[in-house]
Amino acid sequence: MEIISARWIIPVAIPAIDDGSLVVADGRIVDIGRRPDILNKYQGIAECRYDSVLMPGLVNAHMHLELSHVQDIVRPPADNRFTDWISELLKKRQEATEDRSLVVGAITAALSDQYASGVALVADIGNEFFPELSGERADGWPELLRMLEFLAPNRQALLTAKEKIANLPDCQPICVHAPYSSGPDLLVFAKERCRHLGHLFSVHAAESAAELEFLRSGTGCFRDFLEQRKSWDGTFSFAEQGFEGTIFYFDHLGVLDETTLLVHAVHVSQLEVLLVAERGAHICLCPGSNRFLGVGRAPVEQMLVAGIIPALGTDSPASNSTIDLWHEMQLLAAEHSQVTHESILAMATLGGAQAFRRADDYGSLTPGRMSQILRVSSPALTRCNDMRRIVQELVTGGRPSEISWISTHH
Numbered sequence: 001m002e003i004i005s006a007r008w009i010i011p012v013a014i015p016a017i018d019d020g021s022l023v024v025a026d027g028r029i030v031d032i033g034r035r036p037d038i039l040n041k042y043q044g045i046a047e048c049r050y051d052s053v054l055m056p057g058l059v060n061a062h063m064h065l066e067l068s069h070v071q072d073i074v075r076p077p078a079d080n081r082f083t084d085w086i087s088e089l090l091k092k093r094q095e096a097t098e099d100r101s102l103v104v105g106a107i108t109a110a111l112s113d114q115y116a117s118g119v120a121l122v123a124d125i126g127n128e129f130f131p132e133l134s135g136e137r138a139d140g141w142p143e144l145l146r147m148l149e150f151l152a153p154n155r156q157a158l159l160t161a162k163e164k165i166a167n168l169p170d171c172q173p174i175c176v177h178a179p180y181s182s183g184p185d186l187l188v189f190a191k192e193r194c195r196h197l198g199h200l201f202s203v204h205a206a207e208s209a210a211e212l213e214f215l216r217s218g219t220g221c222f223r224d225f226l227e228q229r230k231s232w233d234g235t236f237s238f239a240e241q242g243f244e245g246t247i248f249y250f251d252h253l254g255v256l257d258e259t260t261l262l263v264h265a266v267h268v269s270q271l272e273v274l275l276v277a278e279r280g281a282h283i284c285l286c287p288g289s290n291r292f293l294g295v296g297r298a299p300v301e302q303m304l305v306a307g308i309i310p311a312l313g314t315d316s317p318a319s320n321s322t323i324d325l326w327h328e329m330q331l332l333a334a335e336h337s338q339v340t341h342e343s344i345l346a347m348a349t350l351g352g353a354q355a356f357r358r359a360d361d362y363g364s365l366t367p368g369r370m371s372q373i374l375r376v377s378s379p380a381l382t383r384c385n386d387m388r389r390i391v392q393e394l395v396t397g398g399r400p401s402e403i404s405w406i407s408t409h410h
């Protein structure tokens, strides 16, 4: 057993503690409270004391690690069509993927950087299975949840995807890319598998206005894109009748429940936000990616009012200028002045842990959780003299200059 004390402790799930202590044993937190109370209660137990901030590790709920090497995608101009960016990405990826060691090197560098920045858990989406990333977790890496991504924009692709999925071991989680790149059959098929195996179902949802147009009338750049690729064969059966929005469409398909993670959720109506909350589904916000692609801002205030704590994700360098969860918090705070800094910090920690049903391990410093404790400090944090300012600095100040993990020994 060991006592870890600090000037400021931000447990997230419970109010912050000034001059606090954590008691840890066997890799778990067993108690938390004000330092004088804890020292009194646990007399004779060794104490480590820090003059900095302790908080839970961050959770990056949406990455595409396999795109880590795609570094030279320029931010699209304002009049760009969403599919122009997709075409550019497919081209760049094709060019850059020839050197496999470069791809793997970029992935491992990205993972090391995530851990160094204070990320404890990463959820990753990818079309390719990287044996380099399976097996034992490497030292200096966050825990990695990997989902193999499928898409099926036509009947042939659906057959291929279903066959591949059927041959996967049960332990391999899968996900579907988006409602404009996969028809309803694959969405339902993949969600059924996730349900059956107890896996989370993650899907890009309501990202762009173009997606909304496609859902409503089957027209726009996604239709053109599919037609150009000779991929328009009736797979998107809703194209005739249309849906008011992606969330209504998903609900109609029966894929919206407490183990579904909707990534982006920018173009969602208030009714749809309420429907997400009612179904208990989760949302992952990607403010940096949304800004890069110019798709708009998610109605974060409405989500919070509905009782949803969204998760946060960085997406990949293909749609973000920097892969840094601290930067995502900064952007959210800048774009949503009505949202409290406490809420934003909760999104970067607890929101992601809850979405992946890992809140028993991650997301907060409360009894029962893993004793993986993040210690952060910076000149600006040192100057703060109350908790409100500390949280404000953490959320709006960008990545702190000193970040380390406290290792507990007993």
Ligand SMILES: [Zn+2]
Residues within 6 Å of the ligand: 062, 063, 064, 204, 263, 315, 316
């Ligand atoms: Zn994404």
